[in-house]
């Protein structure tokens with residue numbers, strides 16, 4: 001296993017923050033994972049495993065041990081009369097895996113196209129977009145368990161998925177995910193609950209998975225900044241879930257409020273709340289809020305994680321004062 005000392009993480013986080021890791025390991029096999037966990041644990045220093053760094057705010061140099069998950073491989077694991085079971089190793093690019101699944105005749109992941117990052121990180125926050133969440137297509141995963149010091153298989157129940165949440169958020173440094181298996185019905189059905197997809201495809205006959213894939217990619221490219229061009233981590237805040245009472249109260253006060261029913265609660269559009277507070281497009285030194293989408297915080301170049309977190313605090317404060325709603329940050333913060 002290769003380890004670099006005092007390595008820059010600038011190219012390994014999509015905000016492009018220029019911090020360093022005192023030890024940076026590259027995990028290319030399951031035996032690298034065992035070696036890394038053993039070495040990092042015996043050092044008694046903190047350790048963490050990253051994928052593509054697209055859901056991180058790195059606001060300081062990282063002491064201890066950091067690893068980049070780079071184990072590759074994807075295959076059809078098995079099939080039943082009704083379902084395909086496809087597996088990818090944790091270091092595969094999520095988007096390339098989605099493309100591969102479609103090209104090989106295993107549709108069902110197309111709504112999740114173009115989400116940056118790795119397959120191994122996808123269960124961590126139960127990624128979701130355009131009407132589909134990972135848990136709906138998830139079968140199981142394999143991970144190295146720091147507690148038992150062995151590889152374990154976790155099924156959907158074990159993972160305790162909910163909106164941008166899983167067991168991995170509850171026990172952050174316990175598991176290193178090494179592969180994920182997805183279960184996809186052979187009888188494909190288009191998932192068009194998301195308003196922009198409904199609008200485009202409602203009356204289209206003989207719709208194909210690739211049509212949804214292409215449309216999702218087009219919408220995402222038009223709305224979200226490309227991290228190669230402008231540093232960001234996608235949505236910076238969760239959409240807050242509120243009670244029906246609070247929703248009714250807010251709706252009366254703010255008739256334009258954007259919200260979606262979510263069981264017996266309501267999910268408020270955090271981007272709308274932030275926009276109403278006047279932050280859309282704002283620039284604070286070298287960081288700011290994306291001009292086309294208030295939910296996305298950006299690094300205009302040379303900014304730091306600290307600067308970004310200061311801006312995030314200002315946004316949270318103003319949203320709380322205006323709407324009485326607390327925003328929570330989506331990316332994982334190291335400060």
Ligand SMILES: Cc1cc2nc3c(=O)[nH]c(=O)nc-3n(C[C@H](O)[C@H](O)[C@H](O)COP(=O)(O)OP(=O)(O)OC[C@H]3O[C@@H](n4cnc5c(N)ncnc54)[C@H](O)[C@@H]3O)c2cc1C
Nearest residue numbers: 051052053054055116117118120121127128129177233234
């Ligand atoms: C432009 C843009 C758009 C985005 N759109 C969406 C979206 O639509 N929906 C959505 O849900 N997310 C979205 N995201 C967020 C992000 O892409 C996802 O959260 C993605 O799954 C993160 O993958 P990663 O490999 O980059 O993880 P990282 O950022 O490297 O890590 C994230 C967390 O997962 C942990 N982790 C990573 N790999 C492993 C592993 N193998 N084992 C154990 N823990 C691990 C890390 O320690 C960290 O806590 C977007 C981000 C960007 C930049």
